[in-house]
Amino acid sequence: QVQVVESGGGLVQTGGSLRLSCVVSGRTIDSTGMGWVRQAPGKEREFVAYAAWVNGRTYYADSVQGRFTISRDNAKNTVYLQMNSLKPEDAAVYYCALLRKGNYQWTSSYDYWGQGTQVTVSS
Numbered sequence: 001q002v003q004v005v006e007s008g009g010g011l012v013q014t015g016g017s018l019r020l021s022c023v024v025s026g027r028t029i030d031s032t033g034m035g036w037v038r039q040a041p042g043k044e045r046e047f048v049a050y051a052a053w054v055n056g057r058t059y060y061a062d063s064v065q066g067r068f069t070i071s072r073d074n075a076k077n078t079v080y081l082q083m084n085s086l087k088p089e090d091a092a093v094y095y096c097a098l099l100r101k102g103n104y105q106w107t108s109s110y111d112y113w114g115q116g117t118q119v120t121v122s123s
Helices: none
Strands: 003-007 010-013 018-025 034-039 046-051 058-060 068-073 078-083 092-099 117-122
Touching (some): 003 092, 034 068, 034 078, 046 078, 078 092
Parallel strands (some): 010 117
Antiparallel strands (some): 003 018, 018 078, 034 046, 034 092, 046 058, 068 078, 092 117
């Protein structure tokens, strides 16, 4: 059984930083694309960042490009999201998920979601 557990969320001031972690158990992630998706209250889930497994490339939503960095440690079966220069509009529940198939920007392409970790940014 695949389990995904996110951690590292919390309350931070505008301009601050947080590092989210996502630990996967039940399968290895070394041949799986991994993504971060977020959902703010009253809004749809939206793509944040993706780390491909085949070429190591990373992709970001325009809203976080240059501020967030996704990375993966396949030996630890863990994916990270370093978030810098946080803004109030970054506040959301952040989810980690494994890409099943399809476009990495589509939340419907992901499988095995975690429970999420709350990020709150005070202004």
